[in-house]
Amino acid sequence: MTMSAQQYVSSVLEKLIAKNPGELEFHQAAKEIMSSLELVIERHPEYIEANLLERFAEPERVVIFRVPWVDDMGRVQVNRGFRVQFNSAIGPYKGGLRFHPSVNLGIIKFLGFEQILKNSLTGLPIGGGKGGSDFDPKGKSDNEVMRFCQSFMTELYRHIGADIDVPAGDIGVGGREIGYLYGQYKRLTGQYTGVLTGKGLAYGGSLVRKEATGYGLIYFVDEMLRANGKGSFDGKKVVISGSGNVAIYAHEKATSMGAKVIAMSDSNGYIYDPNGVNLDTIKEIKEVNRQRISEYVKTHPHATYTEGCLGIWNIPCDIALPCATQNEIDATAAKTLVKNGCIAVGEGANMPSTIEATDIFLESGVLFGPGKAANAGGVATSALEMSQNSQRYMWTFEEVDAKLKNIMVNIFHAADEAAKEYNRPGNYVVGANIAGFQKVAEAMMQQGVV
Numbered sequence: 001m002t003m004s005a006q007q008y009v010s011s012v013l014e015k016l017i018a019k020n021p022g023e024l025e026f027h028q029a030a031k032e033i034m035s036s037l038e039l040v041i042e043r044h045p046e047y048i049e050a051n052l053l054e055r056f057a058e059p060e061r062v063v064i065f066r067v068p069w070v071d072d073m074g075r076v077q078v079n080r081g082f083r084v085q086f087n088s089a090i091g092p093y094k095g096g097l098r099f100h101p102s103v104n105l106g107i108i109k110f111l112g113f114e115q116i117l118k119n120s121l122t123g124l125p126i127g128g129g130k131g132g133s134d135f136d137p138k139g140k141s142d143n144e145v146m147r148f149c150q151s152f153m154t155e156l157y158r159h160i161g162a163d164i165d166v167p168a169g170d171i172g173v174g175g176r177e178i179g180y181l182y183g184q185y186k187r188l189t190g191q192y193t194g195v196l197t198g199k200g201l202a203y204g205g206s207l208v209r210k211e212a213t214g215y216g217l218i219y220f221v222d223e224m225l226r227a228n229g230k231g232s233f234d235g236k237k238v239v240i241s242g243s244g245n246v247a248i249y250a251h252e253k254a255t256s257m258g259a260k261v262i263a264m265s266d267s268n269g270y271i272y273d274p275n276g277v278n279l280d281t282i283k284e285i286k287e288v289n290r291q292r293i294s295e296y297v298k299t300h301p302h303a304t305y306t307e308g309c310l311g312i313w314n315i316p317c318d319i320a321l322p323c324a325t326q327n328e329i330d331a332t333a334a335k336t337l338v339k340n341g342c343i344a345v346g347e348g349a350n351m352p353s354t355i356e357a358t359d360i361f362l363e364s365g366v367l368f369g370p371g372k373a374a375n376a377g378g379v380a381t382s383a384l385e386m387s388q389n390s391q392r393y394m395w396t397f398e399e400v401d402a403k404l405k406n407i408m409v410n411i412f413h414a415a416d417e418a419a420k421e422y423n424r425p426g427n428y429v430v431g432a433n434i435a436g437f438q439k440v441a442e443a444m445m446q447q448g449v450v
């Protein structure tokens with residue numbers, strides 16, 4: 001007897017959970033993605049024959065390695081490194097490295113799994129991967145960060161390459177870390193290639209890469225607002241969680257479009273500034289001095305600082321942009337946002353809303369841009385950096401920005417059209433999952449059982 005799409009998807013999920021015990025974030029991402037893909041399987045029973053979903057949910061390769069290094073006190077420290085090369089059906093693996101004490105295999109696999117669909121949505125030829133370490137750069141000296149990065153790359157270099165796997169930044173990995181990683185890669189291999197993205201402008205980086213995820217998020221949400229007759233960013237009150245790379249450049253672009261950003265946070269707490277959060281001060285605190293966001297109220301005494309980051313979602317706003325980390329909006333926070341009149345949520349972070357929170361937004365008619373679509377501008381611009389490296393050429397800021405904007409507008413419409421085609425109009429979660437999956441599925445089918 002042939003299986004129904006629903007039976008097939010349930011059996012794949014059951015096996016995935018049994019085979020990967022304790023990987024809660026990976027289970028969560030898989031549930032969200034698979035429930036959308038059931039609709040595709042209904043139309044493509046041949047995918048069941050080919051057991052496509054079970055292959056899709058199994059990484060092609062996982063590398064876990066020891067990262068020993070010596071701290072400034074002369075003590076030997078050991079961290080764990082990861083690289084998950086999830087899917088190369090449409091291009092070399094591509095995805096960031098995260099350095100944060102919470103990093104474990106389940107988190108890297110959830111990020112890698114999402115990355116496959118995100119990369120496909122960009123329309124560019126890049127497969128999905130992700131990596132990182134439980135190393136915490138916070139409070140470490142530059143020398144310690146350098147020694148850690150050199151040790152990390154001493155293992156990683158044998159698994160990556162400009163046409164194999166091209167890592168980039170993520171939480172805890174910015175320009176400084178990419179520089180140290182790149183220097184060590186070059187020293188070990190003697191090769192000057194585009195093996196990492198997010199590089200400095202002096203050595204092969206792309207203009208707009210630093211700004212790309214934040215700017216791209218705003219381009220996506222702006223298009224979503226316009227397409228739904230909800231105006232634009234102009235005149236909207238915006239709350240942004242986080243104050244890292246994504247959050248800062250989301251603020252910059254939203255503000256340039258006429259919005260007022262009234263709150264931002266870090267992992268300790270949040271600031272509320274009814275006059276509009278001053279971005280120069282935030283850049284000084286976070287990018288230059290690597291301090292806590294609580295410093296803000298010292299120079300802006302009319303603003304308030306509150307310990308604990310979850311309370312930020314109690315602040316009434318028109319648009320919420322979670323740009324810190326996974327599961328930072330739960331059902332309670334989602335209900336509060338809806339009650340306070342929030343009309344749109346754009347996920348700058350990866351999976352910042354729990355499944356329950358996402359359902360609440362969708363049921364309440366809040367426009368909801370899921371991370372894999374809304375934050376794809378970073379990886380898209382990384383792919384543009386790869387193109388420039390291959391050409392030994394550099395485009396202008398305006399050229400890259402125009403390409404980024406075009407890609408984000410296209411991603412919105414791809415998700416919108418797929419949602420309509422599968423009778424879920426306005427559901428960009430389903431739309432993004434399906435639009436991203438289609439190309440990967442076709443490529444996997446054409447490449448045989450690999």
Ligand code: NDP
Nearest residue numbers: 170171172213242243244245246266267324325349350378
């Ligand atoms: P950064 O390290 O630059 O900034 C992260 C921000 O989030 C910081 O303000 C940090 O606070 C806060 N944060 C991190 N972890 C937690 C936590 N567990 N609880 C509360 N706050 C936390 O990272 P990015 O801006 O690069 O990344 C932010 C999100 O965007 C992540 O989900 C990432 O996967 C996603 N993303 C990033 C892309 C990129 O190009 N960089 C591309 C696509 C998605 P603190 O300073 O206290 O640590």
